[in-house]
Amino acid sequence: MEEQVILDVKNLSTTFHTERGDYQAVSGVSFQVHRGEILGVVGESGCGKSVTSQSILRLYDERREACYSGEVLLEGRDLLSIPIKEMQRLRGSEISMIFQDALSTLNPVLTIGYQLREPMRIHEKLSRKEADLNAVELLRLVGIPEPEQRMHQYPHELSGGMRQRVMIAIALACRPKLLIADEPTTALDVTIQAQIMALLLSLNRQLHMGVILITHDLAVVAETCSRAVVMYLGQVVEEAPVEELFRHPLHPYTQGLIASVPHLDDPGKEQLHVIPGTVPFLEDIPTGCRFAPRCPYATDQCRREMPQLQEAGSQRVRCWHIRSEGGV
Amino acid sequence: MAGEESILRAEKIYKNFPVKTNRHLTVRAVSDVSLTIRVGEIYGLVGESGCGKSTLGRVISYLIPPTSGKVWLNDTDLSALPKKELRRQRQNIQMVFQDCLASMDPQQRVGDALTEVLRVHSIGDPAQRMSAVIDIIQQVGLRPEHLFRYPHEFSGGQRQRIGLARALLLHPALMVCDEPVSALDVSIQAQILNLLLDLQQQNHHSYLFIAHDISVVKHISDRIGVMYLGHLVEEAETEELFAHTAHPYTKALLSAVPDISKRHEEERIVLKGDLPSPIHAPSGCVFRTRCPYATAACAEAAPELREIAPGHKAACHLCK
Numbered sequence: 161m162e163e164q165v166i167l168d169v170k171n172l173s174t175t176f177h178t179e180r181g182d183y184q185a186v187s188g189v190s191f192q193v194h195r196g197e198i199l200g201v202v203g204e205s206g207c208g209k210s211v212t213s214q215s216i217l218r219l220y221d222e223r224r225e226a227c228y229s230g231e232v233l234l235e236g237r238d239l240l241s242i243p244i245k246e247m248q249r250l251r252g253s254e255i256s257m258i259f260q261d262a263l264s265t266l267n268p269v270l271t272i273g274y275q276l277r278e279p280m281r282i283h284e285k286l287s288r289k290e291a292d293l294n295a296v297e298l299l300r301l302v303g304i305p306e307p308e309q310r311m312h313q314y315p316h317e318l319s320g321g322m323r324q325r326v327m328i329a330i331a332l333a334c335r336p337k338l339l340i341a342d343e344p345t346t347a348l349d350v351t352i353q354a355q356i357m358a359l360l361l362s363l364n365r366q367l368h369m370g371v372i373l374i375t376h377d378l379a380v381v382a383e384t385c386s387r388a389v390v391m392y393l394g395q396v397v398e399e400a401p402v403e404e405l406f407r408h409p410l411h412p413y414t415q416g417l418i419a420s421v422p423h424l425d426d427p428g429k430e431q432l433h434v435i436p437g438t439v440p441f442l443e444d445i446p447t448g449c450r451f452a453p454r455c456p457y458a459t460d461q462c463r464r465e466m467p468q469l470q471e472a473g474s475q476r477v478r479c480w481h482i483r484s485e486g487g488v
Numbered sequence: 489m490a491g492e493e494s495i496l497r498a499e500k501i502y503k504n505f506p507v508k509t510n511r512h513l514t515v516r517a518v519s520d521v522s523l524t525i526r527v528g529e530i531y532g533l534v535g536e537s538g539c540g541k542s543t544l545g546r547v548i549s550y551l552i553p554p555t556s557g558k559v560w561l562n563d564t565d566l567s568a569l570p571k572k573e574l575r576r577q578r579q580n581i582q583m584v585f586q587d588c589l590a591s592m593d594p595q596q597r598v599g600d601a602l603t604e605v606l607r608v609h610s611i612g613d614p615a616q617r618m619s620a621v622i623d624i625i626q627q628v629g630l631r632p633e634h635l636f637r638y639p640h641e642f643s644g645g646q647r648q649r650i651g652l653a654r655a656l657l658l659h660p661a662l663m664v665c666d667e668p669v670s671a672l673d674v675s676i677q678a679q680i681l682n683l684l685l686d687l688q689q690q691n692h693h694s695y696l697f698i699a700h701d702i703s704v705v706k707h708i709s710d711r712i713g714v715m716y717l718g719h720l721v722e723e724a725e726t727e728e729l730f731a732h733t734a735h736p737y738t739k740a741l742l743s744a745v746p747d748i749s750k751r752h753e754e755e756r757i758v759l760k761g762d763l764p765s766p767i768h769a770p771s772g773c774v775f776r777t778r779c780p781y782a783t784a785a786c787a788e789a790a791p792e793l794r795e796i797a798p799g800h801k802a803a804c805h806l807c808k
Contacts, residue, residue, distance in 0.1 A: 204673035319762040349536035349700065351759045354744035358758055376673065379746035406748050420678035422707035424747055428726060429685065429708070432678035438643050439673075 163194040166337050166370040167216070172230035172240075174208075174215045183442040185211045187394040188230070190469070193338060193370040198361075200385035200402070201374045204417075206439050208394040209374045213340045216372075217257060218247050234338070253283040256331035260343040262323035266315040272299075272326055273311030279333040298329040303359060321352035328359065335367065342374045357384055378421055382406055390414050393439065393450040400475035410477045412455045449480065457481055495661050495694045496525040496548065496581075501557035503543050507767060515766050517543040518554075519718040522793075525662065530688060530695040532709030532726070534702050534741075538763055540718040542666050545698045549581045549664045550574065561661070579609055582655035586667035588647040592639040598650055599635030605657050620657065627690075628653045629683060645676035649683065656687065664696045669704060681708060702745050706730065714738045717774040718766055720793055724800040734802040737775045773805065781806055 174186040186208045193199050201209045218239065220226035232239040234254060239247060251257075259265045267275060276295035280286045286294070292311070299307035302325040315323055324344060331339055341360065345353040361384055364371050373385055381388050381402065388405050390398040390413065398411040409415045419433035437454045440446065449467050452458040459480070467480045501521045507513040518540040525531045535541045547554045550566045559566045561580060569577060585591050592601060599621060606617040622632045628649040639647065648668060655663055668684070669677040685708065688695060699705050705712060706726060713723040714735065722735040733739050743757040759778045764770055773791050776782040785805055793803040 204675060321762055349763075350702070350744040350746075351536060351740060352762070353746075354756060354758050357746070358756075377746065378674070379748050382748040383746045417674060418748065420675050421748065422678075422681070422703045423749065424703050424706060424730070424742065424745060425749070426707065428706055431682050431685070432707070434678050434682060435675040438645065438676065 163196055165192050166195050166235060167193040167372075168231075168233040168236075169212075169216065170231040170233065172212065172215060172228065172232060174211050174220070174226055174228055176220075176226045177224070180443075185394055185442060186215060189391070189394075189396050190230075191389050191396065191399060193372055195337075195370055196364070196368045197387065198364055198371040198373055198385045200381035200388035201372060201391060202376065202378060202381050202388055202417075203391035204376060204439060206393070206442075207391040209391050210342055211394075212391070213257065213342050213372060213374055216340065217251055217255060218244070249283070252279045252331075252336075253334040254336055255338045255340065256334070256336040257340040257342065258324075258327045258331045258344050260346050262320070262327045263315060265327060266323060268315055270314075271311065272313055272315065272318070276311070276326070276330055276333060279330060283334045294333070295329075298333060299326070301332070301363070302326075302329045303355075304329070320348055321355060324348065324352075324356055325359065328356075328363070332363065332367070336369060338370045338372070340372045340374070343376070344373075345380065346375070346377070353380075360384065378406075378418060390417070393445060394442075395450060395478060396469060396476075397451065397478045398475065399469075404474055410472055410475055410482060411451075411479050412457055412481075413451045416454075449478075493527045494524045495527045495562065496696075497560040498523050498544075498548055499558045499560070501544065501547055501559070502555045503540075503547055503552070504555045513767050516718050516769060517766060518547065519769075521557075521715075521718075521720045523713055523720065523723065525694050525696055526711075528692045528694055529710040530697055530708055532705035532712040533696060533698045533715060534700065534705045534712060535715035536700060536741075536763060538717075538766065539715040540766070541698050541700075541715050544715070545583070545664050545666050545696060548696060549583050549662075550578060551583070576609075579658045580661040582658055582660040582663055584648075584651045584655050584663065584665040584668050586671055588651035589639055591651070592647075594639055597636055597638060598642075601639075602635070602650075602654055602657060605654055609658065611658075621653075624653045624657050625650075627656070627687065629679075643676075644672050645679055648672065648680050652680075652683070652687070656691070656693075659691075660693065662694045662696065664698070666698045667700065668697075670699060670701060677704070684708065702741060703747075714741065717764065717769055719774055719803060721775065721804070722800075722802045723793070724797075728797070728800050732797065732800065734796055734800065734807045735775075735804050736779050736781055736806070740778075740780075773803075775804075 170190050172186060172189045173184055175182050175184045189212055203209045215228055216232050228240050273295055277291035280291040280294055296307045299310055304310055304325050345356050375381060385402050387401050389396050392413050398414045409418055416435040422432060435454055446453050448464045449462040452462040462480050467478050469476045469478045472482050499522050501518055503518040504514040504516055507515060521544060533541045546552050548559055550559060561577060564577060602621045603617045606612060625632060625635060630649055669680050697708055709726050711725050712729050713720050716737050722738045733742060740757045740759045761778050764777055770777050772787040772789055776786040791803045791805045793801050796802050796807050
């Protein structure tokens, strides 16, 4: 029952122009998002997961800041080659995004109601009255009590969890085909995080949109996503259905990442697994496999040549060891 | 292993903060918390933002005095000490913070910052201080040449190591660590947690380990206290707490923690609503507004923290 592909990212690279030269923060990333699925994008800080999501929406200024290459196909149309005006029309209507920090994303001097109506008035040309009705409905959909009163309130009057719900409501205002959620619960407490993740799951089922969930938290991915992409230093190192990824991770980085998280059912007080060293800076990206300097299995070939993503059953892995032994 | 002997006792600690815009209101950050930290143990304090865990940590290290209540370090009542004496005693309690970059002078080399710790407490001569600092920096897994660098030249994990070195220099009897790993990526977090456990096993310090991440607290602690809205609602040895969770809040907190081995089909207790404001805390039991089991009795009287099994305390009317 293969669902239709909504977003097809092919070989996407993003290069930033800085005073000290050009840095490629995302290098040749490819993945697909299907209708109705939640795709997880995981990695540690600096792995390029947020840059990838913002590049899909072309949020970096192409005249000064950055340049993109590759293709981002939204239902077959390449977003990287359409005029920026056209892109603006798609943002918030076909693709929406929610961010980690709702307080700094919402406008502090405009009411919740105004900010909810805005996308519908711009994209769908609704009258204020129609937009008002829809907005109240949206607030109800995301589980905000007393929605009529909330319409007149300002962001600072709401709690962190409520603000994140408002952000989600705004993102959903025009029924997007694709929702990108960039660390939507990272700033929230666990009990509130549980509320927001439950909401995202139920909305995903009800509205049948594609969702890209970007997070550093493997456990959140394990619980909510159907497939996941693991990123390291701007590249996809592994892609797999979530059950496979956690039961049988193939890439040494994925293995290390999973092993270094403490679990509630561990005996405790034991040494945690450690990935030696730290993520290198973009200035000194290693030649060959980018993970090789921290990898326990690295060989001369790993240090010399860059491995490509290759199929291994239902998984895709970027590692030299996969071909020879069928797994590390 | 931890003995029964205590290193620190906090008795009926209250800490209120005035509300600047309204003289008649106070924020009750910590209410009626008593706890004991035993020699050589790691005591984990867990709770969500705004529950008062950091305030309690600051009161215990006497960075801020409590509104009422007493803190005993060994047999010394910290509240009764004159300022000079308090400062001397405070060598014995050292803190490690979440953001080490913010707690360091950006214009001072790390080596100078570390030797200064010994200088203000008039310990040793310059040569002795330097050798103590070189010694400690290696214990936390850095190299002596790092002492000539400035704070911004270090990564997050290395900064946390410097924070630990600074605290350990004075050989404190108690280390208070306030969210020491929450700003770090998981692979770095694992490095720091391992280091903390290694150091504790070498030096037998006692730790108060404050964090919001219950998996981390469980991994590292011998005993755990759970806070909610300024109150200690449950306290037990780590294994006991997880095997026989008693308080409804602790249950919800544990159930809310995402885990790799869980899937979303599993039943989960999702608490309704948000944390109430500590300015207008609910009457009776503070948790009753979000508690799935709350009864009329919960609104009337505040439950006391009492022993429900040996060494296991909970503050709930419904716990037998």
